Structure formats: structure tokens, C-alpha cells
Amino acid sequence: MDEFQYIGRANPAFPSVFQRIWEEQLKGRSVMVILCGSLVSMMESQTLSYHSPLYGRRTAQIRLKQIPFRYYHEFFPNKSRRELIEMYSVTGGVPKYIELFSEGGNIYDAIRRNILNRSGYLYQEPRFLLQQEVSEVGSYFSIIRAIAAGNSKLSAISSVLEVKATGLTKYLKTLMDLDILTREVPVTEEQPDKSKKGLYRITDNYIRFWFAFLYPNMGFLESGNEEIVMDKIQKGLTRGHTAFVYEDVCRERMWELNVAGCWPFHFTRIGRWWDNKNEIDIAAVDPEGNNLILGECKFWQNPVDMDVFRNLEKKAGSVPWRRERRNVWYVLFSAAGFTVELKELAAGRDDLLLFDELA
Secondary structure, three states, X not given: OOOHHHHHHHOOOHHHHHHHHHHHHHOOOOOOOOOOOOOHHHHHHHHHOOOOOOOOOOOOOOOOXXXXXXXXXXXXXXXXXXXXXXXXXXXXXXXXXXXXXXXXXXXHHHHHHHHHOOOOOOOOHHHHHXXXXXXXXXXXXXXXXXXXXXXXXXXXXXXXXXXXXXXXHHHHHHHHHOOOEEEEOOOOOOOHHHOOOOEEEEOOHHHHHHHHHHHHHHHHHHOOOHXXXXXXXXXXXXXXXXXXXXXXXXXXXHHHHHHOOOOOOOOOEEEEEEOOOOEEEEEEEEOOOOEEEEEEEEOOOOOEOHHHHHHHHHHHOOOOOOOOOOXXXXXXXXXXXXXXXXXXXXXXXXXXXXXXXXO
């Protein structure tokens, strides 16, 4: 039964009716019932909540996530890895968005056709998504807009919105439950839930893109001046958006490398690390063996050189995790390869791995 939540919306008594059908007619038969729905909050209240008549009767539940990047090439078999990353930075792993972008052309053709077009499917998509899930759309939009503008700390968000931080808690939790936001702490924090270093960031690639390029420029789009917005996108997409999504792609790939045995240990946590002065794109820890992996991800047009690695070594000294007992390993990802000098250095060191995304 697809979009099950709409039946409950039309008739609030239906979950109770369906409970009786299940108990009296279907439970003892060779029948599998699959209930599907796209509205997370309503599916939870009607099927998973303790107060639902169907509570406790499920055999299993699946929270479908977006398609991981490692499968993305199957939708675009003729595109280079760099082109795939550019496409993914806008569509994420949402099948409908991928389908729209698969109609041909480059990333900018797809953006012009599906996003900047005022009658296009994706033009107002974030607004439609939130309208289905929450009642106070304006409040949620204000929070996402503040985060998209670079306000990642709770104190900064509350300051921009001129509200108390405690008043934002329920909104932030809802956005995290919807997989729109996530709260990050440096991966070396021993008690993440209690850490005061938490930062909020937008995890949904399309919503991040939309709030970065469309929402601030709606005046141009509504007045028919889409070329001005297109120019802003062409100038800022790589550095202001795709480069950050590339870090997520690299961290996803790190799990694959972890399972493949690229290191003589297996890390258990991965994320980023930062303090007031430095930031490291990849940080992974193996607490049992005191192993720490640090890495950088560069979505550049030119090969990564020695300066990037030397700077990473320098920043490693600022990471406080088990400073006296740890073993530090390094990894570099590049969308445009590496210089000969850096490749020669890596060939002579066991603690440095290079991954060329063009290979």
C-alpha cells in the first residue's frame, strides 16, 4: 500500500480498521503486507508510534536513505567521475532528481532546464517538501537559510534569528529527523552528545544548493532574469558548493577503503576535525589501536602538490586526540591528480595514501 499516510489523513480511523483486518483476516495467512509512505512524520505517527493502533505489529521497518554516490555512475555511464560529482552535488541520491538530470547535457544545462525554469519540477521543491512535513514552514526556512549563510553554531543561529537557543531545539530536531540537517562534532570528541563544539550543516545536497543559489536570488528569477542567476551559479558552483559535497563523497569512500583493508586496522568513526584555527576534511579514529587517520579532499582543476600534505602534517600537531600514544596516517583525495613530487613521496612512505579520482 503506497503512500499509506494519505489514507490515515483522509480517514483517521483507518489504522484502527486496518489493525482489525490484520488481526482477524490476514495474520494467520501466508500474506506479506508492505506499507510505504513518503512523509516521514505521518508514517511514524500512523505505523510506528506507541499510540498507533498498528504499534508492535510490524515484522520490520526500513528507513530508505538516498542512493549512495558509489552507485551514481550506473545512472550516467558515459560521464567522467568529475562530471558525476558535479551532478551528485545538486541531485544528491534522490531517484526523481537523478531521473530529471539524466535527460542529457551538462550540469548547467540540467540546472537551467529543471531548476531555474519557473515551471520546472525542482523550482520550489524545498518549499513543497517542508509544507508536507511541518506546519510552520516559515520558521524552518529561516533556520535553514541562517545555516546556509554560514551560521553553524547554535548560538550564531539564535543570534541571527533573534530568538533564544532553547526555542530552536524542536525545529532543529525535526530537520535532523527529516535528514535535512545534521549536527557534527569533531570526530575525536569522546562524548559527542555533550560536546559544546557542535555545528549544524545541511546534509541534503539539493536543499543546500537551492538555499545557496536560488533562495537569495528569487527576485531575479521571478522577474524573468534567470541569466543573472545562471551566471552566479557558474561562477560559484565548484568552489562554493561542489567542493564541500566532494568531502562527503570522499568520506563515503573511506568506508569502502576501510573494509578493503587499506590500513592494518579498521577505524570505527569518521568525520571532520576542527578547532578555532584549523580544519581537517577527514578524521577517522581506531580507539583500540590508537590509530588516527587525517586527510584532505581537493576538488581542484590542478594536481594537488606537496604544500597540501605539508600543511596537513602541520595541522596534525593541533589534534589533541591521544597525542602521546597515537599512530598517525595520512590520506589525500584529489579530483585532478597529484604532482610527480607528491607521488614519489607517497611511494616511499607507508603512512601516506593518495587517491586520484580521475583513475
